[in-house]
Each structure stands twice: as C-alpha cells, then as structure tokens.
Amino acid sequence: MSLKYAERMDNIKASEIRELLKLTQDPKVISFAGGLPAAELFPIEEMKKISVDVLEKYGKVALQYGPTEGYEPLRKVIASRMKKLGVEASKDNILVISGSQQGLDFSGKIFINPGDVILCESPSYLGAINAFKAYEPKFIEVPTDGDGMILEDLEDILKNNDNVKFIYVIPDFQNPSGRTWTEERRKGLIKLANKYDIVIVEDNPYGELRFEGEYLPALAHYDTEGRVIFLGTFSKIFCPGLRLGWVYARSDILNKFILTKQGADLQSSTISQIQVAEFFEEYDIDGHIEKLRTVYKKRRDVMIKAMEDEFPDCVSFTRPNGGLFTWAVLPENINARELAVKALKKNVAFVPGGSFFPNGGNENTMRLNYSCMNEEKIIEGIKRLAAAINDMLLETEKA
Amino acid sequence: MSLKYAERMDNIKASEIRELLKLTQDPKVISFAGGLPAAELFPIEEMKKISVDVLEKYGKVALQYGPTEGYEPLRKVIASRMKKLGVEASKDNILVISGSQQGLDFSGKIFINPGDVILCESPSYLGAINAFKAYEPKFIEVPTDGDGMILEDLEDILKNNDNVKFIYVIPDFQNPSGRTWTEERRKGLIKLANKYDIVIVEDNPYGELRFEGEYLPALAHYDTEGRVIFLGTFSKIFCPGLRLGWVYARSDILNKFILTKQGADLQSSTISQIQVAEFFEEYDIDGHIEKLRTVYKKRRDVMIKAMEDEFPDCVSFTRPNGGLFTWAVLPENINARELAVKALKKNVAFVPGGSFFPNGGNENTMRLNYSCMNEEKIIEGIKRLAAAINDMLLETEKA
Numbered sequence: 075m076s077l078k079y080a081e082r083m084d085n086i087k088a089s090e091i092r093e094l095l096k097l098t099q100d101p102k103v104i105s106f107a108g109g110l111p112a113a114e115l116f117p118i119e120e121m122k123k124i125s126v127d128v129l130e131k132y133g134k135v136a137l138q139y140g141p142t143e144g145y146e147p148l149r150k151v152i153a154s155r156m157k158k159l160g161v162e163a164s165k166d167n168i169l170v171i172s173g174s175q176q177g178l179d180f181s182g183k184i185f186i187n188p189g190d191v192i193l194c195e196s197p198s199y200l201g202a203i204n205a206f207k208a209y210e211p212k213f214i215e216v217p218t219d220g221d222g223m224i225l226e227d228l229e230d231i232l233k234n235n236d237n238v239k240f241i242y243v244i245p246d247f248q249n250p251s252g253r254t255w256t257e258e259r260r261k262g263l264i265k266l267a268n269k270y271d272i273v274i275v276e277d278n279p280y281g282e283l284r285f286e287g288e289y290l291p292a293l294a295h296y297d298t299e300g301r302v303i304f305l306g307t308f309s310k311i312f313c314p315g316l317r318l319g320w321v322y323a324r325s326d327i328l329n330k331f332i333l334t335k336q337g338a339d340l341q342s343s344t345i346s347q348i349q350v351a352e353f354f355e356e357y358d359i360d361g362h363i364e365k366l367r368t369v370y371k372k373r374r375d376v377m378i379k380a381m382e383d384e385f386p387d388c389v390s391f392t393r394p395n396g397g398l399f400t401w402a403v404l405p406e407n408i409n410a411r412e413l414a415v416k417a418l419k420k421n422v423a424f425v426p427g428g429s430f431f432p433n434g435g436n437e438n439t440m441r442l443n444y445s446c447m448n449e450e451k452i453i454e455g456i457k458r459l460a461a462a463i464n465d466m467l468l469e470t471e472k473a
Numbered sequence: 474m475s476l477k478y479a480e481r482m483d484n485i486k487a488s489e490i491r492e493l494l495k496l497t498q499d500p501k502v503i504s505f506a507g508g509l510p511a512a513e514l515f516p517i518e519e520m521k522k523i524s525v526d527v528l529e530k531y532g533k534v535a536l537q538y539g540p541t542e543g544y545e546p547l548r549k550v551i552a553s554r555m556k557k558l559g560v561e562a563s564k565d566n567i568l569v570i571s572g573s574q575q576g577l578d579f580s581g582k583i584f585i586n587p588g589d590v591i592l593c594e595s596p597s598y599l600g601a602i603n604a605f606k607a608y609e610p611k612f613i614e615v616p617t618d619g620d621g622m623i624l625e626d627l628e629d630i631l632k633n634n635d636n637v638k639f640i641y642v643i644p645d646f647q648n649p650s651g652r653t654w655t656e657e658r659r660k661g662l663i664k665l666a667n668k669y670d671i672v673i674v675e676d677n678p679y680g681e682l683r684f685e686g687e688y689l690p691a692l693a694h695y696d697t698e699g700r701v702i703f704l705g706t707f708s709k710i711f712c713p714g715l716r717l718g719w720v721y722a723r724s725d726i727l728n729k730f731i732l733t734k735q736g737a738d739l740q741s742s743t744i745s746q747i748q749v750a751e752f753f754e755e756y757d758i759d760g761h762i763e764k765l766r767t768v769y770k771k772r773r774d775v776m777i778k779a780m781e782d783e784f785p786d787c788v789s790f791t792r793p794n795g796g797l798f799t800w801a802v803l804p805e806n807i808n809a810r811e812l813a814v815k816a817l818k819k820n821v822a823f824v825p826g827g828s829f830f831p832n833g834g835n836e837n838t839m840r841l842n843y844s845c846m847n848e849e850k851i852i853e854g855i856k857r858l859a860a861a862i863n864d865m866l867l868e869t870e871k872a
Binding site: 075076077078079080081082083086087088096108110111113114116118121122125126129130133134135136137138139140141171172173175176179183184185186187190201204205207208209239271273299300301309313314315316317326327330333334336337338339340341342343344345346 | 474475476477478479480481482485486487495507509510512513515517520521524525528529532533534535536537538539540571572574575578582583584585586589600603604606607608638670672698699700708712713714715716725726729732733735736737738739740741742743744745
C-alpha cells in the first residue's frame with residue numbers, strides 16, 4: 075500500500091521533549107527535562123469536593139455537549155482574571171481551549187499560508203515552533219537579549235519582509251530562556267507592530283509565577299488596536315491534566331478561533347470547565363499560586379546555587395525571576411544532544427537547546443526545569459550533570 | 474488594521490447545527506436539531522464515585538501531564554472493546570483523542586493537500602465536511618442508496634480521479650440519514666479500496682446503538698491491508714461532556730496521528746481518561762448501553778409513528794435500525810431552511826439537510842434527532858413541524 079500524506083507532514087517531527095519524557099519515566103532518573111508543575115502541590119482534596127459538587131449541582135449539563143465558546147461562567151472568571159495582567163476583557167473576548175498549545179495550533183491554522191513569515195524570539199518555545207510548522211511558514215528568529223527582542227533588529231526584519239503574518243512572543247519567564255521583557259521593550263514592540271500593521275501572538279503560561287520584582291502588564295495591556303492575541307492556560311497555575319486554556323482576542327479575530335475550534339474538536343471538556351469555574355469561586359486560587367511561587371522560588375534558588383557550585387566556569391546560565399526554567403550555554407564545541415545521552419547514563423535528564431531554534435544551530439545550549447524535583451534531587455541532579463559536562467570537556471580536550 | 478488570514482479560512486464557516494443549538498436553548502423549543510444523547514441517562518452517581526476514587530488513587534497522575542498516545546489502561550480498554558466490532562486491536566493501534574471530531578480534523582491535516590479529492594456518502598456528516606474543508610479539498614459525493622454507497626458509481630469515480638486521498642464513510646446508522654451499509658457493500662468497498670489503493674476513514678459513533686437486526690462488523694474487520702482508519706467515541710455510549718474518542722489505525726499511520734496530536738493539543742485530559750478506564754473496569758458499560766438502546770428505540774418508534782400520522786404523504790423519511798437520526802425528504806419546491814425559520818416560530822427545531830451535501834443542493838431535506846426529547850415532546854414537536862410543513866405547502870400552492 076502506498077501512502078500519500080499531505081506535504082505539511084514532512085515538517086511534523088516528534089517533540090524531542092515528549093520523546094525524552096518517555097525515557098525519564100524511570101524513577102532512578104532525575105529529570106530537568108519536562109515543564110511539569112510540582113504534582114505534590116495539586117489541590118487534590120479540593121478537586122474531590124468540587125467533582126462531587128459539580129456532578130450534584132450540574133450533572134446533566136456537565137456530562138453533555140456544551141457551546142464551542144466555552145462554559146459562560148468560566149469565560150467570565152477568565153475575563154476578570156485578565157485584569158491582573160492589566161487587560162480589560164469581557165467574556166465575549168474569551169474562547170476556552172484545550173490548553174494553550176491548542177491556541178498555538180489555531181494561530182497557525184488561522185494565519186499561515188505556506189511560505190508566510192513568522193517572527194519569534196531566538197530561542198523560542200519548541201511546542202509553538204512544531205505547531206506552526208504544520209502550516210509551512212518560514213521562521214525568522216529575532217535576536218534577543220536579556221530584556222526581550224532587540225527592537226532595532228526587529229524593525230530591520232519588518233522593513234525587509236512584507237509577508238510577516240505574526241510575531242510570536244513569550245514576554246514573561248520565557249520558555250526556554252527564563253527571560254522577561256522589560257516594559258520599554260513591550261511598549262516598543264507594540265509601537266512597531268502598529269507601524270508595520272502586524273498581529274502579535276502573546277503566549278503567557280508563566281506570568282503569574284513571579285518570585286520577585288514588580289509585575290509587568292501583559293503586551294495586550296499596551297495594545298490599543300486589538301492586534302494582540304493572548305494565550306493563557308490553567309496548566310501552570312492549577313492543573314495541566316484538565317487540559318484547559320484560553321484565547322483572548324478582539325471579537326472579529328476571536329470569531330475565527332471559535333470557527334476553527336468547531337471543526338477541530340467542537341468544544342473543550344464541559345465538566346472540567348465547570349470544575350475550574352467552581353474552584354475559582356469556592357477556593358483561594360491566589361493563595362494556591364502563592365504556594366507555587368514559594369516552592370518554585372526555593373527550587374530555583376537551590377538549582378542556581380548548585381549550578382554556581384558545580385558547573386565549570388565555562389558554562390553560563392540565566393537567573394530567572396519566575397517561571398519554570400533556566401537556560402545554560404556550554405562552550406561552543408560541546409554538543410548538548412551528545413551531552414544529553416551521556417547525562418542520561420548518569421540518570422539525569424534535560425532538553426538540549428538546539429530544538430528551540432527553528433532554523434537550527436546553537437547546539438551548545440540546554441534547558442533546565444526546576445519546578446518538579448525536590449531540593450535534594452535538584453542538588454544531586456546538578457552534580458551528576460556537572461560530572462557529565464566535565465567528562466565531555468575532558469574528552470574534547472583530548473580529541 | 475488590516476487582517477490577512479490564511480486562505481483556508483475562506484472555507485471555514487460556522488456549523489449550522491451549533492448555531493441552531495444556540496437558538497434552541499429556549500425551554501419552549503422542542504429541538505430535533507442536535508445530536509445530543511439523553512442527559513437523564515448519564516451515569517451521574519457512578520461518575521461521582523469514580524471521580525473521588527480516581528483522585529484518591531491516582532490524584533498526582535490524574536492532574537498532571539500524560540503521554541500524547543493516551544492513558545495506557547484506557548488504550549487497552551479501547552483495544553479490547555474493538556473486538557465487539559470484529560477488530561483485533563492492540564493498545565499500540567490506539568490513540569486517545571478529544572472526541573472523534575478531532576480524528577476528522579487530523580485526518581484532513583494528515584492527508585489533504587489543497588485540491589486533493591475526498592469521497593463521501595451523499596449526504597454526509599456536516600462536522601466532517603467542515604473539518605476537512607479547512608484543508609481545501611474537492612469533495613466528490615458518491616451516490617448512496619439504503620444499503621450504502623452504490624459501488625458501481627464509486628468505481629467510476631475512482632477510475633476517473635487519480636488524486637483521491639481517502640473515502641470517508643459512516644457505515645452504521647449514518648449521520649444524517651440513519652442508513653446502515655449491508656455486509657455486501659462493506660466487502661465491496663474494501664475490495665475497491667484495495668484495487669485503487671485508497672485509504673478509508675471509517676467514522677463509527679453509533680455502531681453500538683443498534684435497536685434490532687444483527688450487528689455487522691466494522692469496515693476495519695474486512696480490511697487486510699491496514700488501510701482503514703477507524704474513529705470511535707465515548708460521546709454516544711457514555712458522556713460527550715468528557716470529550717474523549719479514539720483513532721484505531723495501523724501503527725505507521727497512527728504515528729502520524731500521534732505527531733499531529735502533539736502539535737495540536739499535546740494530549741487529551743488525563744483525569745477524564747482515567748475516569749473512563751475506571752468506569753469500564755468498575756461498572757457494566759454494556760448494561761448502560763442496553764438502557765440507551767431501549768430508550769432510543771422507543772423514541773424512534775414514537776417519532777416514526779408520529780411522522781406517519783402527522784406528515785403529509787409527500788414527505789418521505791428513513792426508518793433507522795439504530796443511532797440517533799431520521800432523515801426526511803420534502804417536495805422539491807419546499808426549502809427546508811425556510812421551513813426551519815417557520816418551524817422555529819412554532820417552537821420546534823431541526824437541521825436543514827442541505828448542509829450535509831458538501832457540493833450543495835438538496836435543500837428540500839431535513840435531519841431529525843429523536844434521542845434527547847421525551848415521547849410526549851416528540852409527538853408534540855412532530856405535530857408542530859407537520860403544521861409548519863402544511864403551511865408551507867399551502868403557501869407554495871398559492872404562489
């Protein structure tokens with residue numbers, strides 16, 4: 075039997091992270107590879123009560139089909155939550171989706187013709203790159219420093235490319251780099267997007283997980299023309315297993331997302347939507363997030379300290395003020411994919427950074443997650459990883 | 474701000490059904506429009522117990538990210554369930570998805586280049602047509618009688634079109650027509666697919682809802698070359714609000730679906746997957762399905778009897794042996810979309826049949842659902858609908 079797949083399938087590769095995650099199921103492995111929240115902080119007891127309450131109060135509705143747009147009380151909860159990010163939203167600007175990954179896929183589906191240009195930070199989120207690739211764009215990576223995209227470079231690119239469909243950014247505690255955009259860069263990005271009439275896709279899974287410093291408003295806050303599409307998720311502040319996120323956008327753009335969702339999966343889980351709405355009504359979500367912040371901050375501190383203590387000086391890394399990740403740069407002659415194999419033999423895992431660059435290169439980088447391992451394991455894992463790095467440095471010197 | 478959407482968005486229209494469903498929220502309206510299961514039969518008490526048990530036993534796993542392929546015990550449950558349809562499957566042939574609608578979208582994404590040809594029954598399922606349209610195919614509707622596609626016509630089409638990507642069929646209690654393929658036609662379809670080397674997408678949401686007569690094996694049962702992709706769902710035999718279905722396919726084809734799911738939404742709800750696996754373990758799903766069959770059979774009987782009693786002789790309709798729908802054909806000069814507007818004024822709703830023909834026409838048809846209204850309402854609704862039909866016939870005569 076001969077199989078003729080669509081051309082787009084040539085671009086669709088397995089996510090290195092999800093393949094790695096399979097290998098790291100072994101309890102002996104200390105994994106800095108995933109972006110998993112700490113399972114010990116999930117509100118399991120509260121969810122037990124909520125589950126029973128929802129079935130008692132709304133059983134017939136909860137188990138039935140519901141509207142594509144989402145469960146109305148949840149849309150209201152989300153709209154009001156957007157105020158924390160400096161965005162005045164109404165429920166009519168909100169579509170509930172199955173995790174923000176779905177919003178990335180839909181952004182690609184709605185905007186990208188084959189050959190269109192997408193701009194992203196360099197590096198950028200692997201899952202977004204993979205989602206967009208299905209729609210066959212070209213990626214231009216915008217040079218990025220510790221403050222966000224370098225605006226002069228961004229303007230040069232916008233000036234010289236007339237088929238840019240959108241700019242994709244993660245302004246807060248970026249995956250993979252952990253970096254956060256300054257307010258000045260945020261304003262500058264909006265100004266350029268206005269000048270060149272470009273849509274922005276703002277991906278914001280980690281914004282509420284700030285450990286220190288002042289909260290900055292979302293890009294959508296500075297947007298006066300409705301050109302920012304904001305993707306949010308309950309995965310990092312609540313529970314990823316429920317698969318719920320949202321799109322906030324101007325209503326004509328949101329309508330395209332709603333139509334796309336109809337064809338893609340009709341709607342997100344009715345019962346999970348009602349559960350989340352009830353949780354936000356009945357329990358103290360901000361207190362819950364505060365707990366996450368406290369634990370993750372401690373783990374970041376422990377990981378950074380361990381890296382300072384254990385890593386050789388030729389390895390540099392970011393010191394994020396929030397989120398789940400730090401990003402390390404190895405000497406140029408060290409290939410992090412090879413290092414990952416060696417590290418796995420020492421029972422420690424991370425994600426090689428090369429996959430976060432849509433146009434390749436930068437094979438001497440790695441992403442390290444600190445949210446889902448306890449402090450003891452973080453220290454032990456960094457020791458093992460340092461040993462693997464030192465082994466490789468030694469081999470390279472010899473060669 | 475000028476918005477340049479992708480070209481595919483020109484093809485994406487709102488589902489008439491989901492738009493109609495919004496109008497039919499009014500409790501005064503008797504709706505034959507949706508394809509909703511009877512909410513009063515949902516196993517609410519059982520789900521309460523299951524919800525607590527799952528959180529107690531597997532809380533940290535249930536609320537966490539999980540593998541893209543799906544929760545392994547659920548994949549095993551599904552594989553073993555496929556035996557009822559005459560298909561020997563292993564868990565490695567199963568991907569859990571968010572309702573079978575997602576399998577339709579993925580089928581389009583994986584196979585269709587713009588301009589490729591998709592064959593379908595005439596009429597065919599509106600949700601599938603909309604999902605495929607996003608990938609810009611041409612549709613060829615294969616003439617269909619009470620026994621399935623007319624194989625001579627199918628062969629003519631296959632002979633004369635060399636870019637057919639797949640044949641999409643709903644062989645059991647088809648949506649919208651209620652018709653079921655005979656065994657002879659099933660075998661004949663597989664033979665032609667083998668001869669012309671074509672993939673088949675078999676959509677089977679209603680197969681287990683047979684009211685009378687003998688069960689026929691799924692198309693996948695007759696397939697010796699792994700060319701049938703089978704889409705199943707828990708929405709019609711269990712609860713649609715959980716949004717869970719599955720793809721069964723040969724492992725190399727399934728791998729494309731897994732990669733596509735990674736980019737589309739990472740995975741389906743972990744907690745809902747564990748709940749369904751536990752339900753199938755702890756409770757009698759076959760007993761539950763038997764209850765559905767009994768109730769839906771009674772409702773079908775009542776609806777058919779009411780149509781026989783109330784509809785004028787110039788309206789013909791199908792008498793399905795299972796599933797959720799009957800299909801009615803009005804005189805050619807009666808437009809069912811106009812009728813739907815008049816019917817809604819009499820507080821009764823249905824879906825005009827024209828939307829089920831991807832290439833248009835057949836505006837004198839309608840789809841009627843009998844699963845989600847009680848018997849009294851079915852009788853009253855058919856009376857109102859008959860009155861609307863008679864009004865229109867009278868107007869047409871006058872004109």
